[in-house]
Amino acid sequence: MSTPDIDAREHGYFAHATSVVENGARIGPGTQIWHHAHVRADAQIGKDCTLGKGVYVDAGAIIGHRCKIQNSVSVYAGVRLDDEVFVGPSAIFTNDLRPRAANAQWTVVPTHVGSGASIGANATIVCGNDIGRHAMVAAGAVVTRPVRDHQLVAGNPAHHLGWVCWCGEVVSRDVDAPEDISCAAHRQVRREPPRVISDQVSDPEGAQ
Ligand SMILES: CC(C)(COP(=O)(O)OP(=O)(O)OC[C@H]1O[C@@H](n2cnc3c(N)ncnc32)[C@H](O)[C@@H]1OP(=O)(O)O)[C@@H](O)C(=O)NCCC(=O)NCCS
Numbered sequence: 001m002s003t004p005d006i007d008a009r010e011h012g013y014f015a016h017a018t019s020v021v022e023n024g025a026r027i028g029p030g031t032q033i034w035h036h037a038h039v040r041a042d043a044q045i046g047k048d049c050t051l052g053k054g055v056y057v058d059a060g061a062i063i064g065h066r067c068k069i070q071n072s073v074s075v076y077a078g079v080r081l082d083d084e085v086f087v088g089p090s091a092i093f094t095n096d097l098r099p100r101a102a103n104a105q106w107t108v109v110p111t112h113v114g115s116g117a118s119i120g121a122n123a124t125i126v127c128g129n130d131i132g133r134h135a136m137v138a139a140g141a142v143v144t145r146p147v148r149d150h151q152l153v154a155g156n157p158a159h160h161l162g163w164v165c166w167c168g169e170v171v172s173r174d175v176d177a178p179e180d181i182s183c184a185a186h187r188q189v190r191r192e193p194p195r196v197i198s199d200q201v202s203d204p205e206g207a208q
């Protein structure tokens with residue numbers, strides 16, 4: 001285990017004096033690990049991530065690049081976060097579907113969170129329910145079904161509330177996803193076919 005007062009510049013990441021980073025944890029450059037966080041050996045964290053106060057990253061958990069993990073979140077074994085995932089304060093991942101204190105034979109049920117997805121404060125993700133790319137889980141939601149790419153869900157159990165742009169703006173309240181899940185600001189510019197201008201421009205030298 002590394003000594004707490006590490007400013008691990010030689011590794012390219014920062015770990016606050018009160019954090020615990022176990023030997024064997026793989027952490028990318030530019031990542032910041034704040035007060036009382038604990039990163040276990042065999043955890044994998046990408047570059048330029050922020051881990052807030054009291055964050056716990058279990059052995060075997062995988063976190064991509066540029067993720068933001070807010071205070072008091074535990075990322076348990078079996079959880080894989082792709083790049084640019086946001087996890088709000090006190091959100092909970094589970095990894096045991098039928099927990100028993102005395103069952104040593106339990107199996108980890110994996111959960112995958114796609115790139116750009118956000119999980120609101122205090123939400124609970126029941127293991128095995130993957131969260132799609134750019135999806136948004138509302139504060140306090142209890143996710144008991146997989147969440148699709150760009151889908152917005154809320155409540156307990158979490159239900160469909162709409163579809164969000166990659167920026168988080170609600171684009172549609174329909175049940176079916178729109179063809180282009182982009183807000184007005186990020187809608188793809190549709191290209192006009194090129195105008196034929198040759199008959200509008202006279203050639204000063206005289207056309208042949
Ligand atoms: C869900 C959220 C993204 C808002 O989405 P929205 O579709 O714009 O929400 P609206 O305010 O238009 O409300 C739509 C409906 O959803 C409900 N709703 C909004 N947030 C909700 C939540 N967290 N849980 C349950 N229902 C919620 C509203 O009450 C409303 O219901 P109604 O139509 O029956 O009145 C937002 O409320 C939220 O939870 N954001 C996450 C905040 C967070 O955790 N941040 C972490 C960093 S601080």
Ligand SMILES: [Zn+2]
Binds near residue numbers: 166
């Ligand atoms: Zn947008």
